[in-house]
Amino acid sequence: MAKRYVGSLLIGILIGGTVAVVIGWGLWPAENTNSPLQDLDSAYQEEYTIMIAEGYLYDRDVNGALARLQPLNKADIFAFIQQLTERFISQSNIPAITPMVALAEAIGRLTPAMEIYRSTPVSTLAFGN
């Protein structure tokens, strides 16, 4: 009687565990709601970078822009900006090109491909931050 009971229990646990693994890892995986920016999908990371570049055009604060890009945790943020800018140029992503070129220029990564997209330099005032 006890053997029958334990055997059934083990079979049940095996079936239940298998179903749970299929659900928990396959059909309905847990949704992480506490992710850092570095885990963002690459498309969202690129959009975030464009927003930061647009913000740079607003405040001309290159240090602030770089600080805001730090959470993306790129190994070489300068190279990331340059490559992204060149890709936007090759893809003719017009709205993104101007701010990205401005940011690339600000960090000293202006390449010949970006040259024609340079905006007219704007005089900046020195703020003592």
Place this chain on the structure above:
Amino acid sequence: MSTERSEHHRTEHLRPERQRPERQRQDRHIRRSGSGISWFALILGIGIGIAAGLIYTWEIDPVIDPQVAPHQLGAEGREDYVVAVALSYAHNRDLNLAFDRLRALRPDQNVWQMVADMACNRENTGKMVTNADIRVLRAMVDLYYPQGARNCADDWGTPPAPLIVIPTQTPANTPTPSLTPPSTKTPTPPIPTNTPIQSTQATATPRAGGYTLSRLQSFCNPDASGVVEVRVYDTRGQGVAGVKVQAVWRGNLSDTFYTGLKPEREAGYADFAMTSGVSYTILIPNLVSDPPVVDAVVCDTTDDGEVILMSYWVNFEQRLN
């Protein structure tokens, strides 16, 4: 008869012998088909298995989704994202785009109120150290405030462009005729004629050209806390006295002061004490560049715990025509 009886007896005697294996077989068959499994234990086991499996797959070792969307960001990531949206909006002024980007965070409230709450939180948690922080907060307020959201950071918004009031020529007060007063012993003095008063502004009006902002720099000094030091220079670099300087804050409040009242400092010098937490727009007549905005933020504290506000040097220089 006797043979019949003995046959009957034998049959009666043999019947249980023949029937027993048959019954046992039937019993065994019943046990195999139904009672080999304990249904209660099986269902209990499935329940335990599912519960334990879900705890493991959802909590202990969840699948890391490599494609995280903005709504899956943690609090810090969400704030960084909202700041980026606000700065982007400050540049492109595309409200629909800003709304779509904020909606990607799937907030459990109005998206504008979410921005307002974050701005308030930034102010309350002291993320207001540098001018860059102030610009970020201002961008956030400029994003949420026009959409009707409100919170404690509302005052940090960009002050609206000040109204330049051009004084109109007021007619001189002409004496109205009245009855002749009864004669008295003392002669009445003649009624003075109203002569136009020379305003100080007139002397300060630059003749060469408009003024431009030549220097805007903050400094932190315990001996000069929250002071705006304004200096006005002409085209030759000489200080200009008597220039009317106006500090405007919160859109409709203003204070006016003039250069040259402290000649021991400089001829074209004037200063103004700010109130903590207020943004001021500094204006002078004929200013052709954007008016500077200075913010009375805390830059340091003394050993006694007294806060020191950021001070600013604001220089204007006259342009050649």
